[in-house]
Amino acid sequence: xxxxTQPDIHITVSEGASLELRCNYSYGATPxxxxxxxxxxxxxxxxxxxxxxDTLVQGIKGFEAEFKRxxxxxxxxxxxxxxxxxxEYFCAVGARAGGTSYGKLTFGQGTILxxxx
Amino acid sequence: EADIxxxxxxxxxxxxxxxxxxxxxxxxxxxxxxxxxxxGMELHLIHYSYGVNSxxxxxxxxxxxxxxxxxxxxPLTLESARPSHTSQYLCASSPKVGDVSYEQYxxxxxxxxxx
Numbered sequence: 001x002x003x004x005t006q007p008d009i010h011i012t013v014s015e016g017a018s019l020e021l022r023c024n025y026s027y028g029a030t031p032x033x034x035x036x037x038x039x040x041x042x043x044x045x046x047x048x049x050x051x052x053x054d055t056l057v058q059g060i061k062g063f064e065a066e067f068k069r070x071x072x073x074x075x076x077x078x079x080x081x082x083x084x085x086x087x088e089y090f091c092a093v094g095a096r097a098g099g100t101s102y103g104k105l106t107f108g109q110g111t112i113l114x115x116x117x
Numbered sequence: 118e119a120d121i122x123x124x125x126x127x128x129x130x131x132x133x134x135x136x137x138x139x140x141x142x143x144x145x146x147x148x149x150x151x152x153x154x155x156x157g158m159e160l161h162l163i164h165y166s167y168g169v170n171s172x173x174x175x176x177x178x179x180x181x182x183x184x185x186x187x188x189x190x191x192p193l194t195l196e197s198a199r200p201s202h203t204s205q206y207l208c209a210s211s212p213k214v215g216d217v218s219y220e221q222y223x224x225x226x227x228x229x230x231x232x
Contacts, residue, residue: 032219034220041225041226041228042225042226043121043123043207043209043223043224043225044160044207045223046220046221046222088157090159094219104165104175104176105221107159108159109158109159110158110159
C-alpha cells in the first residue's frame with residue numbers, strides 16, 4: 001500500500017525567505033505525486049503534480065517541486081515566501097493504473113506554514 | 118479547473134437527526150470522492166465512485182452512505198448523526214476512468230458539528 005510522510009508538522013518562516021517542505025512517499029513503482037494547499041475553512045487547491053518526465057515541476061503561485069526517486073521524496077520549494085502563502089500544505093501520492101488503489105490518492109498529515117512579517 | 122460545489126458550508130445539528138451533505142460538479146467528471154478531515158489532520162477517504170450507480174467504501178470506515186444517480190451529483194447521508202461525526206467533509210472529483218491525468222479537484226467542504 002502507498003503511504004506519505006510529511007516530517008514537519010509546523011514550519012515558520014519570515015516573509016521573503018526561502019521555503020522547503022518535505023515529503024517522502026512509499027510506493028512500489030513510480031507514483032503520481034501532488035502538492036495541495038488548503039487555507040483555513042477551505043477545500044484543497046492543486047499546486048502542482050508529477051506524472052513523468054522532467055523531475056523538476058513548476059506549479060502555481062511560484063512553487064516548484066523536485067521528484068527524487070533515490071530518496072523517495074517530492075519536496076516543495078519556493079524561493080521567496082509571501083504572507084499570503086500561510087496555509088496548510090498536503091503532499092499526496094496516487095497509484096498508477098491497475099490494482100485496487102487506482103485513482104485514489106493517499107495524503108500526508110500536512111504541514112502548517114506560518115509566515116512572519 | 119473544475120467547478121465543484123458543496124452545501125451547506127456549515128451545519129450544526131442535534132444528535133439523532135438525519136442529514137445529507139450535497140456535492141455537485143459541473144465538469145462531467147466520472148470519478149468522485151468523499152473525504153473526512155479533522156482539524157489539522159490528513160484527509161481520509163470514506164467513499165468514492167467511478168461513475169453512475171458505482172459506489173465503494175473508502176479506506177476509513179464510515180457510518181455514512183452515498184449515492185450516484187447522476188454524474189454530477191454525489192450526496193452523502195448520515196441516517197442518525199452523532200457527536201463522533203463532527204468533522205469537515207470534503208468532496209472531490211477527477212476526470213474519467215482511464216484518463217492518465219487524475220488529479221482531484223476539491224469543493225470548499227462542509228463543516229459538520231453534531232451536538
